[in-house]
Amino acid sequence: MSATKLQLRTALGFVYRDVLPNPPRDCTPDEIPVIDLSPLFSEELSERQDVAAQIRKASVNTGFFYVRNHGIPAETIAKCKEQGLRFMRQPAEQKDLISSRNCSKHFNGYTGSAKTNISPTESIDIRESFSFRYSPELDPDHPMDVSELPEEVSQGIQGEDFVWEGTAHLPNFKEDCVAYWASCLRLARKLVRSFALSLDLEEHYWDDKVTHPGADSVFNYYRPRTEQETKDNSVGLGSHTDLQMFTLLWQDNIGGLQILSKEGQWIKVMLLENRTNIQPRQSKEPLVVNIGDYMMRLCNDIYISTVHRVTNESLLERVSMPFFFGLNFNCVEGVVPSCITDSNPAKYEPISAGEWVQKRFKQERKAFDEKAASSIAPSAVVVQT
Template sequence: MATETAATTQLRLASPNGIITRTVLKSPLRDALPSEIPIIDISPIFSPSLSERQAVAQQVRAAARNMGFFYIKNHGIPEDVTQDAYEACLAFFRQDMETKMRATYENARWDNGYRAPDTQRLNPYEGIDVRESFSYLYDPRYDPTVGEDGIKDIPEEVKQHLHNEDYPWEQTSNFPRLKETMVRHIGECLKLARALTRCFALSLGLEEGMFDEKVRYPDASYGLNYYPPITQKATTTVLQDHDDGGDGERVSIGSHTDFQLFTILWQDSHGGLQVLNKQGQWLRARPVDGTLVVNLGDCMQRITNDAYVSTVHRARNYSGSERVSIPFFWGFGLHETCSVVVVAEGEERKYEDVKCDDWVRRRIEGMLELGKLEESVEES
């Protein structure tokens, strides 16, 4: 699988530029330092004061150029909204398999619904992910800025890229609280994501509303991840403290980068999120009470001409308990164009314009290519 030397291993990844490898240090896992993944109080982004909003933007800029990961506190999502979504999530996944499979994404028109255990391989080189999940793509009916009344005003060129459907809710009608809590949480995530988008624009020295139109009808998705504890070798010190990913151990979710602008992640108290720094060392991004994790995606790296960083990450749940995470993926509408918006003095523009729909397709094709390569290696 992975090619090893005495001190390193090679990790294969899908990327916007095809399959790449990263050299990973076989050194002990450690907690990320505040200088690596800082905690940023973002409450001033809701302030009427431009200078206060700019002050937060400068902190975001520093984090985006360094690791591309940071925690946010005072983010505006009510605690009870998140707690309700978390409790409903656990209750859903604790149901019997037959009940959950009624909502399988395989019967959906779009990529909405439930994924069973042992069916996902985000990075095929690391095996099958030890997780179940439930996902729901952006639906303008649940967007506070659109709603049922605004559907009629959506342009036709936008509608062809929207993937709303009622299938997941129809198939979980035995448990209506799932829809109730998810829709409420989605609405809060949409409001926060738009505020953060304006913050990122300021961080780049752009007009604050530069991206407003591009995220009017975003490419967004909401997910529930359920990670049973990994028991295979999980009690060994070698695995926990010298985690290199090259010895056949199981992963909760494989090593990857995200596709879009950024991801907003809520994680429970059990931990498991790991981030690969520029030096090739895995760092623990431990849960911090009252915060959300924000990480940048490949599209953000592209439009900033590589000034901002899309960082490799994964999850491994060795806590001994079930773990839940709730990611919200955020990007420009699929009908929009992804263009480089800033170029540093003395640099050249590295990337051509690309339609956002084509960009996502390219990233999905890259993951499929990685899977095919792994299959060919296994067969040879």
């Protein structure tokens, strides 16, 4: 049996990958390593540089790694998960009051199951999602009203209040969801410094470019596949790459995330508790981190934005909570100086983070318009692991 062609949507149009006919296999510890982030909070630069070296090794390999001791309290994660489940277990008509398709300019809100088709060569997506984006008044480090921002910054803000107005009947829903989002934002601002060190840049290279960043929070809900969906090999979320710099992902212990290797082999992102090289205490609420397309562009393709997908093959519901992090939308960035040499000149022209995002959205909008008459309308957001 020969390899099949996988069609992927990107900001620059369709690209194709060969996929081997072999069934998905478990990952090895080297393919998706575990990195202890405790040294991020150390005052010793050498300890922070050690974390950066581990990040670099993982980023040039598969572009995926686990992190532990990341500083996000287990209680914060648990409360957000519970709120997401409460929302998803509501009647459909209640969830549709904050429909992303009907209510949002920036794809905030609720998207129902079988309403997206992220990967054109795979099935529709058997997934529901709730999402919200950066709003400056919610920023844990420097909260302010959007009116206080310069126009070139405020025009890139994509948070929308309707998501909270339509969930006000759920006690503490906004507070608990924002608490998890804010914790991820704080961690991402620390982690972006490690990425800078990993690329031989000054540690604070991106600090002034992540003051009002792309920072999207998503709650994904995957019900178990039906018998027919299993026969049809339906996916929970089709093959894609993430869009911005990097993603922080909390997922439950059901499993289902798979990444595509350079050779075209699907690899299962094993749960830490199922890996023999991990002690039980080390797997307490770990996060998965993966490289996004914009980071790959900034580092001249040294780091890998890896294709991945999700499928829930269990008889239980599956939950994940990704957080997508990028630069301020008005920041214009090209390939960073440390990634340019005589033998490896810059492959990409400078582009603003906002324009980069819009390029991807335009690709999705085109697909949306082409299928507008269909009962399955693809979402404009393709970065929801």
